[in-house]
Amino acid sequence: MSDLKPIQFLGTSLDDLRSFPVSARREAGYQLDQVQHGHEPDDWKPMVTVGQSVREIRIRDASGGFRIIYVAKFANAIYVLHCFQKKTQKTSISDLSIAKKRYRDLIQEHS
Template sequence: MPRHKDVVFVGSALKDLRAFPLDARRAAGFQLDLLQQGDEPFDWRPMKTVGRGVNEIRITEDSGAFRVFYVVNRPDAIYVLHALQKTTRKTETRDIELARARYQEIG
């Protein structure tokens, strides 16, 4: 059985995730739980523009489109770099820059 990894939130990522509407928050929690168990989220893609090993969970609910950027390729934990609600089709540059800065923080 794979070791259960801790989820570590970087910067304001936990506060930002908690600001999601209930349906999106539950969906994000479920997807992070899958990651902790060594499984893949239902809908994700790599975010090479942020850094190596960074992926995004893509959540679409009645309340909108949400993204959770995370790093899973570290042996010690799953790092959540950023959580956001999308307002346009393209991820905003400021969100990518913020995630990139937090990626640098974790080394």
């Protein structure tokens, strides 16, 4: 088995992920495993408003839409910036600002 990049959860992202319903949590784990193996998640989009190389994994289940915002461009780890349930069509400003702040802090830490 090849060396998998570890996943680092920033801020409250791990607790937020743990609050997802079981089926969404299971799907999130599968999608993050795909990223660890160097593959694309099944449903994702770039989040350039948050930062360069930041992506959003999109998960839908019976309880609604769930999102995982992460960045995998660093050699040492995959960083999960934010996990949340999406309640409207547009991502809320507060969810975006949480992800942006964690991304800025991460970039500062790596420079």
